[in-house]
Amino acid sequence: MITLYTIGFTKKSAEYFFTLLRDNHVKQLVDVRISNNSQLAGFAKGKDLEFFVKEICRIPYKHITDFAPSKELLDQWHKQEVTWEEYVKVYTNLLKDRDVLFKYGVKSFDSSCFLCSEDTPEQCHRRLLAEYLQAHSKENVTIVHLS
Secondary structure, eight states, rough: EEEEEEOOTTOOOOHHHHHHHHHHOOOOOEEOSSSSOOOOGGSSHHHHHHHHIIIIIIIOOOOGGGSSHHHHHHHHHHOOOOHHHHHHHHHHHHHHHHHHHHHOOOOOGGTEEEEEEEHHHHOOOOHHHHHHHHOOSOEEEEEEOOO
């Protein structure tokens, strides 16, 4: 059994965020944002987050842009030029085109947590990523959304 976690940092205090990771025994934090250095990210800004997660949770941090939507898709979504259904289709095709299953597999992410900015997973690519890996894995995969 492989467990994949997801989490968003928006609307979470640093204390709550890192406690969720620690209490759920997350073994690795995988940043799936296209850009991890936004000034709006607060404690979740790339280099700071890498330091905090290592010091507070004693786990590694990885930033994998292959798991992020393209900038064009994000822009279209934010400008409401695509529906959620269209976003899902384009993003899923990106994962397929990038051959993420072959490139990364699923086993190496057991007990890892996929991070994005959205506060809930309903309309976030981290959920789509976890579901894609679950659907295409030969392994039994459970997804847990930390909120």
